[in-house]
Amino acid sequence: MGKRLSGASTADEDRELDELFKSDPDAWFSYEVMRATEVKDPIPDAIVEEIHSMLEVSGPTADVIPFYRKSLVRWSAVACVAAVVCWFVFARTSRLSGSNEIVAQNGTSTEVTLPDGTTVKLNAGSRLSYARDFVSRPTREVTLTGEAYFTVIHDERHPFIIHTADISIIDLGTIFNVRAYPDDHLTETTLIDGSVEVLLRKGESPGKIVLKPNEKLLYNANGSTDKSGNQTGTFEISAVTPAHGTKNEFVETAWIDNKMVFRNERFGDLARRMERRYNLEIAFSDEELKSVHLTGTISNETVDEAMKLLQATTSFKYTIAEGKLTLGLY
Template sequence: MSTDRYWLLLGKKKSGETSPEELEELAALSPEGDEDTLDALDRVWVAPMEPVPETFPSRNVWHRVQKSIYSEQARTGRGRLLRLGLALAAAGVLGAIVIGGWYMSGRKVQQASVDAHPMNQVVTQAGSKTKIALPDGTLVWLNGNSQLTYGNKSFGTEEREVTLSGEAFFDVVKNEKLPFIIHTKDMTIRVLGTAFTVRAYPRDKTVETVLIRGLVEITTRRDPERKIVLKPNEKIVVPVEAPESNSTAKAPARIPASPYSILRLGKDTATETVWMRSKLEFDNETFEELAPKMEKWYNIHIHFKDEKIRKRHFSGVIEKETLTQTLEAMKLSGHFEYEIKDNELWLREN
């Protein structure tokens, strides 16, 4: 048996990257009574901040397994999955909740507490999507530039709390004794088992939640005592509070004019999950509103040299078009010129 090939295929299986042909090949290569090896691999896969054990057949082979997984992710555009430094498995299917958020404390896990309360951390790169399965059976699909953090040993048994930066699609397993709680920078969402969308990227000026079915309870950072309950096909829009300044000057804090607003939508909420179908749709949006979406879609940074361009409106659908193809189409009605250098896009008046 080819030992290297066996471990490479086994590692890809753990990350959910194997094709049907590779699964057949792995089955043919697997020796009988291989349960101990699989148990050992599971322990390594979930052990936070631990070195590769010396008892593994080859430390070099294991590192090649990880390298193979990352190479495949880079080729397919899938994201990296990290467990505070160790590669995690990617598994699961399309879920029923879209969530987006930015929660800084998820990036501030203190090293001193890692051993006592190890955390799982899943990260996706720009332009990628990653599927995972949480220990309680909840399925998650992370959109690009996103990060999900949750407890290692306590999740699903003592609590079901996650922190999220970016955008995700969740299918939450119902458990009345352990509500599923999602923390973002400006909003906390409490779920028993339902379907809804949330968008709250760092550069967005609002956090938006649309309830598709079921029930969600929301609290905001500005008014944490008030519990807001959404009905199906309702959308809540919460203005993002300005970050606290380190300046010693006594400038007044910028407070949103209204704590939140609730809109009643039609029955068609498919546009809220359109990114799951690898499409970017926009309907009469200003270039300023569209720019953050295009930045995530194409992994670029957009700069406006002329302020008038920000207010021009566009409608359309982006699927497989390149950035240049999209810009050339938008120029027909937008009357602007552009320059692309590396990952920077500069826009100016025509």
């Protein structure tokens, strides 16, 4: 991988690496993160020190190392850079033991400014974690469960990466929204301004996807089945959905203004969002009601008021008792 990153790989090595990527999406994902976070001159001091310690090099050497040895050191340095970057990216389990975590409980939302100045607004039922030494790392990485709206302070030498269960998003100077709740079957990335690169963890054709402003990517980690019978991911890219016909308000980001906007949405999917918004359990006594499609907007209404709004568009009954909302047909 280090040789390809540096442009020194042979045709045979490239073919071998491509075959590896086809059979092992995790290897491809590792390479893509390394490529996207490739270190540019000047190399950060922390990585220079790591390379020097690995190569046991001290002091100036350019005038005394023969050409063939300089080449060896150069390619060894490339390999070490790749190893160091890879370690920074994939030692996430041990990193989280020294991490900070921001939580927005059901029924609430919260906003936080990260140490680098990036602002993140978390929707209800979401959590964001990041290393305590977040700003001193070559890559600024966070892990998201739930939904968040990011306004990232761009730093080309220290890329900002959001990890979810199924995708990773690399900031290229951006305002964007990410929704990745564990109980949703889709992961959604919505770009408002700038550019993001999305890396899929699995799929028939693993690859990077660069979004343009006002585009969104929907990724289903179990969207299809491959020839071996294994679940594999599928994705689609579409335009964001305007809310109320305005250019600057979208269904996907209305929640940051405390609005729940839904357009032809399944009642079952809407109910999951309402559970997080109102911090209560919602159950259906009639399964067919889940498939009813609804359109509307909920702003400051209580759960009882919201139910009455929905009843104006479709026929159903409901009861609320002990923190549980039960929906059914008449």
